[in-house]
Amino acid sequence: MQLLEERIRKDGIVKPGNILKVDSFLNHQMDIPFINELGKEFKRRFADAPITKILTIEASGIGIACLVAQHFNVPVVFAKKAQSLNLDGEMYCTKVQSFTHKRVYDVILSKKFLSAEDHVLIIDDFLANGCALQGLMEIVKESGAVLEGAGIVVEKGFQNGGDSLREQGIRVESLAIVDSMTDDSVSFRKDEWD
Numbered sequence: 001m002q003l004l005e006e007r008i009r010k011d012g013i014v015k016p017g018n019i020l021k022v023d024s025f026l027n028h029q030m031d032i033p034f035i036n037e038l039g040k041e042f043k044r045r046f047a048d049a050p051i052t053k054i055l056t057i058e059a060s061g062i063g064i065a066c067l068v069a070q071h072f073n074v075p076v077v078f079a080k081k082a083q084s085l086n087l088d089g090e091m092y093c094t095k096v097q098s099f100t101h102k103r104v105y106d107v108i109l110s111k112k113f114l115s116a117e118d119h120v121l122i123i124d125d126f127l128a129n130g131c132a133l134q135g136l137m138e139i140v141k142e143s144g145a146v147l148e149g150a151g152i153v154v155e156k157g158f159q160n161g162g163d164s165l166r167e168q169g170i171r172v173e174s175l176a177i178v179d180s181m182t183d184d185s186v187s188f189r190k191d192e193w194d
């Protein structure tokens, strides 16, 4: 998506460890009209899918998911990172390895908010090795809901998460796919939608 690629080139900062910081407009300070445009684009790409719920993971996915959800007119539900588990059978539960914090989180979601009747679109800010998405997909599977696909703002195409999910048959729509990055440049995979 051209608008997003231009913004990453202008305001993105490449950090050591293959981290792209976009915190001035996406996941710390948030440029709402800009993210709203991303929401419109996700709606365009998933216009054929009968989505009933948008699923994300705290914390940085939540704000983005809310703006996206306005275009689908469905609720957002987010998986919570739990410090200690006090399970009472009313929660879906899985583990996620965090790319940025290098630790494993327990992740939970109330069974009240996802069921076999749902058609789910997962939304997240980044896709790197795919651990966050795999965790969310396990929750969807446990709930019996239909996974319609995943909408990702920035996929790091040089890490294998996106490709391996596509090989599993998951519909992954990334608005920008970074093929490589250096301290002062970011290059993107050609986008079939532009």
Ligand code: 5GP
Residues within 6 Å of the ligand: 018, 019, 020, 021, 022, 027, 060, 097, 098, 099, 100, 124, 125, 126, 127, 128, 129, 130, 131, 132, 133, 156, 161
């Ligand atoms: P994965 O689970 O796919 O390895 O990593 C995805 C998660 O890690 C995202 O939810 C995002 O929060 C974080 N992440 C991965 N790579 C980056 C990055 O380059 N920049 C930022 N800001 N977050 C990242």
